[in-house]
Amino acid sequence: MAKMNMLHAINSALDITMNEHPQACIFGEDVGYFGGVFRATSGLQEKYGKHRVFNTPLTEQGILGFANGLAAFGAPALAEIQFADYIFPAFDQIVNESAKFRYRSGNEFNVGNLTIRTPYGGGIAGGLYHSQSPEAYFAHTPGLKLVVPRNPYQAKGLLRACIKDDNPVIFFEPKRLYRASVGEVPEEDYTIEIGKAEVVKTGSDVTLLAWGAQMEIIEQAAAKAEEAGISCEVIDLRSILPWDVDTVAKSVVKTGRLIVSHEAPITNGFGAEIAATIQQECFLHLESPIARVCGLDTPYPLALEKEYVPDALKVFAAIKKSVEF
Amino acid sequence: MTNPNNISLNISHALKFIDSHALDIPMLTILGDNGEVLDGAQAPDIDKETAQRLYETMRFIRLLDERMQAAQRQGRVSFYMQCLGEEAAITASAAALKQDDMIMAQYREQAAIAYRGFTLEQFMNQLFSNEKDLGKGRQMPVHYGSKELHYLTISSPLGTQIPQATGYAYGQKLKHIDKETGKLDSEIDNVTICYFGEGAASEGDFHAGLNMAAVHEAPVIFFARNNGYAISTPADEQFKGDGIASRGVGYGIKTIRVDGADALAVFAATQAARKIAVENGEPVLIESIAYRLGAHSTSDDPSGYRSKEEEAAFKANCPIERFRKWLLKQGWLDEKEDEAAKDKIREDILAAVKVAEKVQKPALEELVSDVYDTPIPALQKQYEELKEHIKQHPDAYPVTAGRIK
Ligand SMILES: Cc1ncc(C[n+]2csc(CCOP(=O)(O)OP(=O)(O)O)c2C)c(N)n1
Numbered sequence: 001m002a003k004m005n006m007l008h009a010i011n012s013a014l015d016i017t018m019n020e021h022p023q024a025c026i027f028g029e030d031v032g033y034f035g036g037v038f039r040a041t042s043g044l045q046e047k048y049g050k051h052r053v054f055n056t057p058l059t060e061q062g063i064l065g066f067a068n069g070l071a072a073f074g075a076p077a078l079a080e081i082q083f084a085d086y087i088f089p090a091f092d093q094i095v096n097e098s099a100k101f102r103y104r105s106g107n108e109f110n111v112g113n114l115t116i117r118t119p120y121g122g123g124i125a126g127g128l129y130h131s132q133s134p135e136a137y138f139a140h141t142p143g144l145k146l147v148v149p150r151n152p153y154q155a156k157g158l159l160r161a162c163i164k165d166d167n168p169v170i171f172f173e174p175k176r177l178y179r180a181s182v183g184e185v186p187e188e189d190y191t192i193e194i195g196k197a198e199v200v201k202t203g204s205d206v207t208l209l210a211w212g213a214q215m216e217i218i219e220q221a222a223a224k225a226e227e228a229g230i231s232c233e234v235i236d237l238r239s240i241l242p243w244d245v246d247t248v249a250k251s252v253v254k255t256g257r258l259i260v261s262h263e264a265p266i267t268n269g270f271g272a273e274i275a276a277t278i279q280q281e282c283f284l285h286l287e288s289p290i291a292r293v294c295g296l297d298t299p300y301p302l303a304l305e306k307e308y309v310p311d312a313l314k315v316f317a318a319i320k321k322s323v324e325f
Numbered sequence: 326m327t328n329p330n331n332i333s334l335n336i337s338h339a340l341k342f343i344d345s346h347a348l349d350i351p352m353l354t355i356l357g358d359n360g361e362v363l364d365g366a367q368a369p370d371i372d373k374e375t376a377q378r379l380y381e382t383m384r385f386i387r388l389l390d391e392r393m394q395a396a397q398r399q400g401r402v403s404f405y406m407q408c409l410g411e412e413a414a415i416t417a418s419a420a421a422l423k424q425d426d427m428i429m430a431q432y433r434e435q436a437a438i439a440y441r442g443f444t445l446e447q448f449m450n451q452l453f454s455n456e457k458d459l460g461k462g463r464q465m466p467v468h469y470g471s472k473e474l475h476y477l478t479i480s481s482p483l484g485t486q487i488p489q490a491t492g493y494a495y496g497q498k499l500k501h502i503d504k505e506t507g508k509l510d511s512e513i514d515n516v517t518i519c520y521f522g523e524g525a526a527s528e529g530d531f532h533a534g535l536n537m538a539a540v541h542e543a544p545v546i547f548f549a550r551n552n553g554y555a556i557s558t559p560a561d562e563q564f565k566g567d568g569i570a571s572r573g574v575g576y577g578i579k580t581i582r583v584d585g586a587d588a589l590a591v592f593a594a595t596q597a598a599r600k601i602a603v604e605n606g607e608p609v610l611i612e613s614i615a616y617r618l619g620a621h622s623t624s625d626d627p628s629g630y631r632s633k634e635e636e637a638a639f640k641a642n643c644p645i646e647r648f649r650k651w652l653l654k655q656g657w658l659d660e661k662e663d664e665a666a667k668d669k670i671r672e673d674i675l676a677a678v679k680v681a682e683k684v685q686k687p688a689l690e691e692l693v694s695d696v697y698d699t700p701i702p703a704l705q706k707q708y709e710e711l712k713e714h715i716k717q718h719p720d721a722y723p724v725t726a727g728r729i730k
Pocket of ligand 1 (some may be wrong): 029058060082086089433481482483521522523524525526550552554555556617621
């Protein structure tokens with residue numbers, strides 16, 4: 001084991017992949033010699049050469065189109081989109097192409113070798129265009145998988161699983177935690193199963209559910225609730241598509257209450273899908289309405305970020321409301 | 326014979342491929358290093374007042390950039406971007422336009438809005454995202470915009486303004502199209518200038534925007550700032566072929582390449598481009614060749630990807646100094662007054678920083694205004710709930726709590 005921050009953990013997962021497959025390529029804006037604006041790919045060009053780790057021209061559409069082609073050829077394509085906010089120029093390549101390659105060709109072709117890494121989320125004073133959480137747009141697309149880690153250990157194991165998975169996967173990296181989150185990470189290879197949520201803390205009164213950077217917030221809220229004598233079960237969804245209905249439902253059957261929290265706007269955020277499904281699965285066990293503590297239905301602001309984001313206090317208020325219902 | 330392919334059909338029997346550099350695009354340069362007009366070159370038609378304002382804007386921006394870069398280091402602003410090395414390219418192009426021509430910029434063009442008259446106070450309010458910011462504190466520092474000054478508010482996603490500029494310019498032309506004949510009934514009175522980096526020129530939006538402008542003949546001036554780098558990516562990893570200029574030619578757009586550190590060359594080229602745009606109602610592409618002397622932004626460290634020697638080689642070529650020498654030769658500048666003015670500007674900037682950082686942040690209602698013309702019911706409800714929450718926990722939201730009605 002070694003102490004690593006999330007960037008090191010991601011770098012380690014990429015390094016293992018590059019070693020493992022002689023045709024694996026890492027590409028995106030500034031990822032080459034410089035190692036990416038966040039330095040997640042540091043040192044990899046020196047190690048694997050300019051043919052396999054390279055800067056692309058500044059075109060997300062080009063990056064993903066290229067990645068689809070490379071993956072269709074059979075090489076592991078490890079594409080980086082510099083900020084999740086800038087994934088939209090590549091939307092067509094991802095939603096219409098990556099997601100449908102296998103289906104439309106009757107499995108003659110597929111891009112299972114594609115992994116898209118992209119930093120998402122707020123908390124870095126980035127305003128509208130350096131803070132978005134666009135997971136819900138992609139969660140509406142059959143054929144994709146979506147994964148979000150919450151700490152360095154998860155990041156390495158989940159990223160390795162995404163790369164090995166035989167489907168196109170988008171790996172959303174919580175950029176606020178890149179350096180802030182440090183933990184023990186094995187230097188050797190390991191994977192964490194995609195599609196499995198993790199019960200981070202067990203409890204009996206209410207289930208709190210989140211992913212990525214928002215996990216820290218619901219854990220803080222859970223601690224506050226404990227002080228007030230409310231026992232929280234805390235779950236990290238980890239994988240948004242597919243998502244682990246069983247683990248969440250089992251917990252809600254036990255606690256009778258569910259609070260989902262994400263940074264993205266509440267309307268049609270992924271929380272809506274969770275609330276609808278859990279309501280169906282656990283209807284007779286629910287003691288209070290499923291609550292969502294999310295971003296407002298506005299673009300992500302700059303000056304009033306504190307007011308906008310779902311913080312521990314807002315989650316705690318929702319917990320109280322739920323148990324007092 | 327009609328030619329549905331719309332190309333020149335010169336038949337050849339030689340199996341010959343054309344190299345991209347076969348175009349051999351020259352770079353217009355007018356000013357020498359010592360402020361002299363070079364042999365064979367001709368100074369553009371620029372009056373004293375315009376030349377002085379151009380110079381004062383460049384000098385102001387240099388001082389503002391220096392001060393705000395330092396302010397970021399001190400933690401007073403969260404982020405900043407300089408235009409070091411490109412002051413002449415940006416200011417002289419803006420100076421060659423009419424005050425009410427539209428400007429659509431990328432983000433490194435603060436000199437263009439300064440030339441238009443954006444005040445020091447307005448700069449500061451945006452940089453400090455306070456309640457007086459025209460953009461209501463919603464975007465990161467340097468995302469300026471002003472309707473009054475015909476400067477479209479900056480959007481961070483690269484290249485998005487390029488096809489928008491085509492559309493806007495098309496609107497400007499449409500005003501002058503005769504309903505009966507379908508022809509221009511007068512000279513177009515306004516054009517749009519669209520600035521972007523050589524990096525942004527790789528985006529799909531660039532191709533879409535230029536092609537649309539060419540085919541639909543929109544009076545837009547595309548101003549490509551080829552400054553050698555897109556963050557850490559050098560131009561030779563950005564494109565092959567002869568710069569951005571060769572692509573203008575490819576799209577059927579009249580194109581010129583200029584020395585971006587030469588204010589007179591940029592002014593002359595933009596003046597001529599504007600003339601083509603208003604008279605013919607068609608687009609023009611200008612490629613400015615300069616060097617991004619500073620870091621990409623305050624979040625970037627160029628020592629990680631380029632050498633001090635390389636930077637030093639370009640540092641010698643200061644666009645402001647070059648133009649200053651020309652002004653002195655013209656007798657349009659007094660050196661002593663110029664020095665004194667610099668000190669005064671520095672003081673003014675410092676004072677403006679101190680004022681702006683004390684102005685309060687936008688009120689809570691600005692969080693939900695302007696998403697739509699009026700907040701839709703769901704948003705209104707979210708706002709009411711948020712207000713209630715903040716009222717109950719005022720200490721946790723000190724920026725807005727005290728001001729909630
Ligand atoms: C669509 C999109 N992708 C990525 C970015 C991140 N980004 C911001 S500036 C920049 C480099 C731009 O370089 P260039 O266009 O050459 O302009 P310069 O900074 O050199 O003036 C990048 C990659 C962005 N803002 N928008």
